[in-house]
Amino acid sequence: MSRQQLLENGFWHVENVLDNQLLQKIRELGKIHSTISGVKKHSGIRQPHALKLAPFICELFSSQKLKDSISEAINTTDWYVTNHADLHTNALSGWHKDDGMSYGNGGYFKQKLYHIDDPNVFKVAIYLQDHLDFEDGLKVIPGSHRTEKIQSGIEQHMGVKQGDVIIFDTRLSHTGQISPIPKATSDKAKNVIKNIHPSILEIKRKDIDEQSKMQELLSLFRKHAGTRQSVFFTFAADSEWSKTFAIENMKRQLVELPSECQSAFLPPRVRDTLKKYNVNIIDQKKFWQDQFQK
Numbered sequence: 001m002s003r004q005q006l007l008e009n010g011f012w013h014v015e016n017v018l019d020n021q022l023l024q025k026i027r028e029l030g031k032i033h034s035t036i037s038g039v040k041k042h043s044g045i046r047q048p049h050a051l052k053l054a055p056f057i058c059e060l061f062s063s064q065k066l067k068d069s070i071s072e073a074i075n076t077t078d079w080y081v082t083n084h085a086d087l088h089t090n091a092l093s094g095w096h097k098d099d100g101m102s103y104g105n106g107g108y109f110k111q112k113l114y115h116i117d118d119p120n121v122f123k124v125a126i127y128l129q130d131h132l133d134f135e136d137g138l139k140v141i142p143g144s145h146r147t148e149k150i151q152s153g154i155e156q157h158m159g160v161k162q163g164d165v166i167i168f169d170t171r172l173s174h175t176g177q178i179s180p181i182p183k184a185t186s187d188k189a190k191n192v193i194k195n196i197h198p199s200i201l202e203i204k205r206k207d208i209d210e211q212s213k214m215q216e217l218l219s220l221f222r223k224h225a226g227t228r229q230s231v232f233f234t235f236a237a238d239s240e241w242s243k244t245f246a247i248e249n250m251k252r253q254l255v256e257l258p259s260e261c262q263s264a265f266l267p268p269r270v271r272d273t274l275k276k277y278n279v280n281i282i283d284q285k286k287f288w289q290d291q292f293q294k
């Protein structure tokens, strides 16, 4: 049923998967991490290659429920992480797909693949806090994984709670927080917006460029609503589509990083942690070694 939902709608919202204490710990480490590492992007900090560069996120795989949900989604226990992971802190985002089509050359599948039911590669979105009061969680367009068009249907804000995960098709149109002051959906949140309204007006009237205004508005909002963090990672089961995707997706991730971080492989300590949690990694695959081994 859940896998059917994933194939039909392009996403599956799985509730109460992860332990709140574990997420709280990762959240605290993530906050510290974002002050020392990451790429400044979209008004926030994004850490690409996060399994390698923010290795504390590997603890997510201590959750059997997370691994079981992934197995259910991809219809096999024989899946692996593809080494593509991001840790996001307070970043804004616009509508997009994660299939790389916006970068040209047929994206990560190297061709349009909207006619295929199951691409054997999916993403997991884990928000480290609730997104029930404001529309600043994940938004999706159900069914949009089967069309090239990005804005192709009715938008849906996923009210995620800390502990939930969303497994989605990389072809699904989605976005995170679009506006620096997102729509309030609860009375508590409406009060927050009311209280900061004078400061919002003050920033809007400032004689500064739009980008700086956006940054100031977002900082103001986050001071009151708390830091917004998420981990997104990719997993796959072997197929020609998923192999092509994993390779091209990794190439893109490496472009975003400085030269000293340019390895597609995970460091031994991270490999050991994932092994301890019985998670297969792409580093062991021959096609991966042939592609990226120096």
Ligand SMILES: O=C(O)CCC(=O)C(=O)O
Pocket (backbone or CB within 6 Å): 086, 088, 091, 092, 093, 098, 137, 138, 174, 175, 176, 177, 230, 232
């Ligand atoms: O910022 C967000 O919540 C969305 C991030 C996202 O879409 C991604 O990592 O691909």
Ligand SMILES: [Fe+2]
Pocket (backbone or CB within 6 Å): 096, 097, 098, 174
């Ligand atoms: Fe995305």
